[in-house]
Each structure stands twice: as C-alpha cells, then as structure tokens.
Amino acid sequence: MMDNLSLLVQVPVLNIQLLLDGIFVGSIFALAAYGLALVWGVMNVKNLAQGDFVIMGGYIAWWLSIDVNIWIGMPAFNFDFLWISALHISTTAIPFLEFMKPAIHPIFGLPVAVVVMFGFGWFIYITIISRVIGKDMFTSLLATFGLALVISQLLNLAFGPEVQVAESGFEVNSFFDGMVTVANIRFISLILAGLLAAMVITFMKFSRMGQAIRATAQDPRAAKVMGIDTERIYAFTFALNAAICGAAGALISMIWVIQPFFGIAHSIRSFVIVTAAGLGNLPGVIIAGLGLGVAELYSGFVFGAELQQFTVVGLLVAILVWRQIQQSRHRQPVQ
Amino acid sequence: MTFKQKQLALYGILAVAGIAAPFVFPAYTFQITVMWVMILFAVTWDIMGGQMGYNSLGNIFFFGAGMYTCAIVQIGLYYDVAQYTASYGAIKVDFTPEQYFTGLVLGIIAAALVCVVFAVILAHVVFGLRGPYFAIGTLGVTLSAGELTGAWEYVGGGGGIALPVFPGEPDDRALMFYFMGFGLAVATFLFVKWMFSGRFGLAANAIRDDEEKAEGMGIRTMRVKTTGFAVAAFFLGMSGAVFGNMIGFIEPLEVAFPSVTFGIFMVIMCLLGGKGTLWGPVIGATLFHAFKEVTWTYMLGWQWVMLGGLIIVLVVFFQQGVLGWMQEKWPELFGIEVDEGAIATALAGPEIDERPHRGEAAQ
Numbered sequence: 001m002m003d004n005l006s007l008l009v010q011v012p013v014l015n016i017q018l019l020l021d022g023i024f025v026g027s028i029f030a031l032a033a034y035g036l037a038l039v040w041g042v043m044n045v046k047n048l049a050q051g052d053f054v055i056m057g058g059y060i061a062w063w064l065s066i067d068v069n070i071w072i073g074m075p076a077f078n079f080d081f082l083w084i085s086a087l088h089i090s091t092t093a094i095p096f097l098e099f100m101k102p103a104i105h106p107i108f109g110l111p112v113a114v115v116v117m118f119g120f121g122w123f124i125y126i127t128i129i130s131r132v133i134g135k136d137m138f139t140s141l142l143a144t145f146g147l148a149l150v151i152s153q154l155l156n157l158a159f160g161p162e163v164q165v166a167e168s169g170f171e172v173n174s175f176f177d178g179m180v181t182v183a184n185i186r187f188i189s190l191i192l193a194g195l196l197a198a199m200v201i202t203f204m205k206f207s208r209m210g211q212a213i214r215a216t217a218q219d220p221r222a223a224k225v226m227g228i229d230t231e232r233i234y235a236f237t238f239a240l241n242a243a244i245c246g247a248a249g250a251l252i253s254m255i256w257v258i259q260p261f262f263g264i265a266h267s268i269r270s271f272v273i274v275t276a277a278g279l280g281n282l283p284g285v286i287i288a289g290l291g292l293g294v295a296e297l298y299s300g301f302v303f304g305a306e307l308q309q310f311t312v313v314g315l316l317v318a319i320l321v322w323r324q325i326q327q328s329r330h331r332q333p334v335q
Numbered sequence: 336m337t338f339k340q341k342q343l344a345l346y347g348i349l350a351v352a353g354i355a356a357p358f359v360f361p362a363y364t365f366q367i368t369v370m371w372v373m374i375l376f377a378v379t380w381d382i383m384g385g386q387m388g389y390n391s392l393g394n395i396f397f398f399g400a401g402m403y404t405c406a407i408v409q410i411g412l413y414y415d416v417a418q419y420t421a422s423y424g425a426i427k428v429d430f431t432p433e434q435y436f437t438g439l440v441l442g443i444i445a446a447a448l449v450c451v452v453f454a455v456i457l458a459h460v461v462f463g464l465r466g467p468y469f470a471i472g473t474l475g476v477t478l479s480a481g482e483l484t485g486a487w488e489y490v491g492g493g494g495g496i497a498l499p500v501f502p503g504e505p506d507d508r509a510l511m512f513y514f515m516g517f518g519l520a521v522a523t524f525l526f527v528k529w530m531f532s533g534r535f536g537l538a539a540n541a542i543r544d545d546e547e548k549a550e551g552m553g554i555r556t557m558r559v560k561t562t563g564f565a566v567a568a569f570f571l572g573m574s575g576a577v578f579g580n581m582i583g584f585i586e587p588l589e590v591a592f593p594s595v596t597f598g599i600f601m602v603i604m605c606l607l608g609g610k611g612t613l614w615g616p617v618i619g620a621t622l623f624h625a626f627k628e629v630t631w632t633y634m635l636g637w638q639w640v641m642l643g644g645l646i647i648v649l650v651v652f653f654q655q656g657v658l659g660w661m662q663e664k665w666p667e668l669f670g671i672e673v674d675e676g677a678i679a680t681a682l683a684g685p686e687i688d689e690r691p692h693r694g695e696a697a698q
Contacts, residue, residue: 046467046471128647131651131652132650132651137466138390138466139650139654140467141390141470142390142602142606142646142650143647143651145392145646146642146643146644146645146646147643147647149595149599149639149642149646150640150647151643153637153640153643154640157636157640268475268478271471303486304486306482306485306486306493307482307486309482310479310482310486313475313478313479314475314479316471316475317460317472320461320464320468320471320472320475321460324464327463328463
C-alpha cells in the first residue's frame with residue numbers, strides 16, 4: 001500500500017491518468033445519480049434497481065454491437081421448461097427463421113438503449129412502482145430491491161456471468177511517453193454524457209412536460225388541481241429515469257465493463273452521490289459524481305482492486321454518518 | 336380449555352415435534368437445522384423491523400461477525416490463526432475432542448458478546464438515520480464488512496477458513512448441531528416473547544408508531560433501540576457461530592455476510608408471516624424454508640428470479656402477511672375483540688345534522 005502511495009508521489013504523471021479515468025467514469029455515475037435524484041425528488045421512490053437499469057442499458061448496447069444469431073422457431077421438445085431452452089438456444093430446436101443480426105456500433109446502440117429503457121421504465125412503473133408510490137418508504141426500497149434481483153438474474157440467464165465490453169474500435173492515444181493512455185472513446189463518452197445531461201436539463205427547464213414534472217415535485221395536489229395528470233407525470237418521470245440509466249449503461253459498456261451482478265454497486269454509487277449532494281442540487285450531483293469516480297480509482301490503485309468495491313460502500317456509510325453529525329447540530333431541544 | 340392451556344398444549348406439541356424431528360426424518364436433519372436458524376433470523380429481524388419500525392437490511396452483519404469471532408477463538412486458543420489460515424493444509428491441525436468442545440463453547444460465548452459490543456457501537460452510527468437511510472446505511476455496513484473481511488489476510492481473506500473437524504461420527508455431529516440450532520431458536524423465541532410482554536414491547540411499539548412523540552412521553556428511545564439491536568445481535572452472533580461450525584468452512588461473501596441471500600431472506604420471511612407479531616416470523620420462516628427447499632432444485636437457475644418476483648409480490652400485494660391476514664379474517668382466534676357496535680356506527684357514517692344552518696340557507 002505504501003509502495004503504491006510513494007509511486008504516486010514519485011511519478012506524478014500517474015495522477016493524471018487516475019484523475020482522467022476518474023472523471024470519465026465519474027461523469028457517467030453522475031448521469032445515473034441524476035436519474036435517481038429525479039425519481040426520488042418527484043415521487044419519493046428510492047430506486048434500488050437504478051444500477052440494474054444501467055447494466056441493462058449496457059447489455060442492450062453490447063448485444064447490438066456483436067454478431068449474433070437471431071433465431072425464431074420452436075424451442076426444443078422439452079415441455080417442462082420451454083422458455084428456459086429458448087434462452088439457451090437449444091440444439092434440438094426447430095428453426096423457422098435464422099439470420100445473423102448486423103452489428104451496430106455501440107454509439108448507435110445508445111439511442112436504442114434509451115428508447116428500449118424508456119419503454120421498460122414505463123412498464124415497470126405501471127406494474128410495480130405505481131402500487132408502492134403512496135406506501136411507506138421501506139416498501140419502495142424493498143420492491144425495487146426485488147426488481148434489482150429479477151433484472152440481474154435474468155441478465156445472467158440470458159447473457160451469462162462473463163464480464164463484457166462493447167468494442168468501440170477507436171484509437172488509443174498516449175501522452176507523456178506512453179505514461180498516460182486515453183482511448184478516444186473515453187473522450188467521446190465524456191462529451192456524450194455532457195450532451196445528454198444538457199439535453200435532460202434543458203428539457204426539464206423549458207418544455208411543458210419538464211415544467212409539469214417540476215410542479216408535481218413541488219406539490220402533487222396543487223399540480224392535480226391545476227389540471228396536470230400526475231399519474232402520467234410519475235410514469236413519464238420513471239421512464240425518463242430508466243432512459244437516462246440506459247444511456248449511462250451504454251456509455252459504461254463502452255469505456256468500462258458490464259456484468260449482470262455489477263448493478264448493486266452502481267445503485268450504491270448513485271445513492272452515495274445523491275446523499276452527498278442532496279436532492280435538487282445539480283452542481284452537487286456533478287461534483288460528487290466526478291469525485292466518486294476519482295476516489296474509487298485512487299483507492300483501487302492505492303489499496304488494491306479488492307478494496308475498490310469497499311470504497312463505494314465505505315463512502316456511503318461515511319457520508320451517512322457525516323450527514324448525521326451535520327444534522328445533529330441543527331437538532332435543538334424544544335424550549 | 337382456556338386460551339392459556341391451549342397455548343401450553345401448542346408449545347408442548349411443537350417442542351416434542353422439534354425434539355423428535357431428527358429421529359423421525361434422519362435424512363433431513365441438516366435442512367431442519369437450517370429451518371430453525373431461519374426461524375431465529377426472522378424472529379430477531381422482527382425485533383427491529385417489525386416491532387420497532389427500523390427496517391434493517393444489514394442484520395446479517397452480526398451473523399457473519401459471530402461466525403468469524405467463533406472461528407478465531409476456536410483456532411486461536413490452540414494455534415496461531417494467521418499461520419493456520421495462511422498454510423491451510425500444510426501444517427497438521429489436530430484438535431482433541433476436549434480442545435474442540437472447549438473451543439466451540441468459548442467461541443459461541445465470545446461470538447455473542449462481541450456481537451453485542453458491535454451492536455452497541457453500530458447503534459451510535461446507524462440509529463440517527465431514519466426510514467430508507469437506515470435500511471441503506473445498514474446494508475452499506477454489511478456490504479463493507481464483507482469486503483473488508485475478504486481483504487483481511489489474518490482470517491484467510493476471500494479464501495476463507497476451514498473450521499476444526501468434529502471428533503466423532505457424522506450422525507452425532509448432525510444431531511449435535513441440530514439441537515444447538517433448535518435450542519437457540521427456542522431460546523430466542525422465548526426471550527423475545529418475554530421481552531415483548533412487558534414494558535419494553537410497549538416502548539418499542541411506541542417508537543414504531545411515532546418516535547418523536549415516544550421521546551416526548553419520556554421513553555429513552557435510544558436506549559430501547561440499542562437494547563433491541565443488541566438482543567438481535569446476541570442471538571444472531573450465536574447462530575452464526577453454530578452455523579459456521581455446521582458448514583465447516585466459512586468464507587466472507589457467500590457464507591458469512593450473505594446480504595442478498597440470508598440477509599434478504601429474513602426480511603421476506605417476516606413479511607410473509609406478518610411482521611410485528613410474535614408468531615408471524617416463525618410461520619413465515621417455516622413456510623418460506625419449506626417452499627424454498629421443495630422448489631429450489633427444480634427451478635434450474637430461475638430460483639433467484641422467482642425470489643425477486645416473490646419479494647415484489649409480497650411487498651406490493653401482501654404486506655400484512657399470513658398472520659395479519661388471519662387476524663383480519665378470524666379475529667376471535669387471536670383473542671381480539673371486535674366491537675360490532677362501533678363498526679356498525681362507523682359504517683353508518685357520522686350522524687348528519689340536516690337542519691339548515693344560519694347563513695347556509697341563503698346560498
């Protein structure tokens with residue numbers, strides 16, 4: 001551990017590499033966290049499936065970027081588990097139609113992920129979230145935890161537990177005599193993340209729908225009286241959140257790795273960022289997101305990879321404790 | 336028979352069934368032992384989650400802490416732990432029966448005590464958090480405990496520790512652990528029943544209903560919460576020690592701090608049975624474990640999807656649980672008296688004064 005620390009001091013260029021990489025992944029964390037803050041602020045639902053939405057978006061972009069057989073036909077005559085054999089494309093199956101899906105570059109997979117996740121988010125809202133929305137807060141937490149379990153396991157069944165990367169095929173640039181290497185895709189992803197964030201913020205500020213969402217967040221009853229269909233606003237907000245997650249996932253699949261069970265870590269990252277920044281604090285979310293990315297890479301470098309996950313959860317606990325100390329100063333006995 | 340006698344008869348039947356089970360179904364001793372541990376999980380989770388309204392997602396932390404404490408004590412009494420874990424298999428580890436049992440007993444006691452200490456320390460960290468923050472905070476504590484233990488070389492890191500081998504026949508071993516699990520579950524149940532029959536139960540429920548008011552009424556909420564947490568930790572730590580020895584090999588992420596399996600099972604079992612009741616967790620744990628054991632192997636990888644679906648369905652549609660549903664359906668079975676007259680009045684609606692009032696008549 002001390003070796004790594006002294007290495008950082010002796011070779012300051014390494015800091016640049018860590019900082020840059022931290023900012024690249026951190027921008028995506030901030031994007032997902034913004035979605036969480038949106039849903040949290042508007043409908044008071046804490047979405048523990050946030051990270052799984054991200055991973056799902058990643059898998060959509062990844063799946064589109066590889067050549068795979070699209071297979072339509074009768075599953076194997078294994079009637080006890082028809083659907084299972086359909087997923088693991090069985091050899092004894094009878095194909096009606098079989099063709100190769102063309103590979104789409106993951107950057108073009110991103111809009112597809114956004115659209116698919118938007119629909120998925122709407123579906124999840126109607127089936128699950130709309131039923132837990134008014135109930136106590138633990139209910140939404142637990143229901144989305146169940147959802148997270150279902151999504152990650154389905155992804156695992158469909159794509160297997162291997163770590164995947166969507167190959168974008170861009171060049172890798174080196175600076176400082178090869179001490180710092182940055183793939184072009186990382187710059188592109190940073191720009192895309194910024195663009196997406198700007199789009200969402202503009203949408204929230206200026207469009208009719210964005211105004212309605214903000215009005216509902218302020219006071220759902222008053223919004224209803226003013227003729228806003230709050231139920232539709234909630235559905236749209238949740239779907240928008242899923243779409244943002246889909247975009248974040250597509251970016252993550254290009255510059256980092258995806259794996260079915262990485263979702264919970266992404267959820268916790270989003271919670272860390274939102275808790276640190278506070279609700280409705282957009283600059284805070286961006287700074288906290290970038291900070292978390294940098295902190296995670298630094299700790300991964302200094303303490304070793306096995307403690308990188310710990311940094312995220314450890315930071316969560318630390319921030320919660322710190323918030324508590326901060327709050328207790330405001331807590332005064334009734335005179 | 337009076338209610339009291341009926342209750343005693345029920346306890347008698349259950350005790351006899353519990354003692355007889357491993358002799359009647361010797362092939363299933365292990366599964367039934369796990370069932371008792373599950374019941375213990377559900378009952379201890381209910382202390383905080385059901386009765387006090389503090390829904391923890393991280394109670395399993397104490398299970399793992401107890402497991403590791405017990406292992407360290409058992410091995411540390413006679414060997415150097417670091418050496419034992421580092422050179423697993425290289426040095427000959429031999430425990431005489433005397434050493435084994437001393438280590439086990441001392442280990443279980445140490446596990447319980449260390450977990451209580453952990454609970455008291457943690458109470459100061461997590462009890463300022465409310466609602467979802469509490470759930471996420473406790474989840475964070477457990478996840479980080481798992482990751483930290485995985486990086487701790489002294490206890491073998493992610494590779495885990497093999498615990499001392501039982502000196503005797505496998506059947507005796509299974510029976511011993513069965514009765515340890517059974518005894519622990521019964522002790523937990525009786526203790527919780529006793530604890531909630533008095534002042535403590537009332538205070539806990541007051542905290543669940545409205546913590547600020549409870550504090551205003553002079554209840555020392557922090558003390559009550561810490562006590563509840565410590566009691567849960569005490570029994571969970573012992574169960575962890577017993578469970579670890581029964582499995583024989585412990586490892587941080589899957590066995591000791593399994594936040595997505597046992598950690599979430601305890602919540603589901605309470606919800607299924609009906610949280611905030613004495614028997615709800617027991618019923619829920621039994622049903623859940625039986626269902627899981629029967630169906631798990633037939634689902635070919637779909638079991639986790641089913642589990643997630645079960646959580647969603649339970650949370651969304653069946654919050655009151657089996658016992659809550661039964662209480663609504665047959666209240667007289669539970670000694671709840673329903674005031675028919677009051678209900679009739681309530682259904683008829685408030686008495687409406689139909690005379691026109693001054694000022695309204697003009698409209």
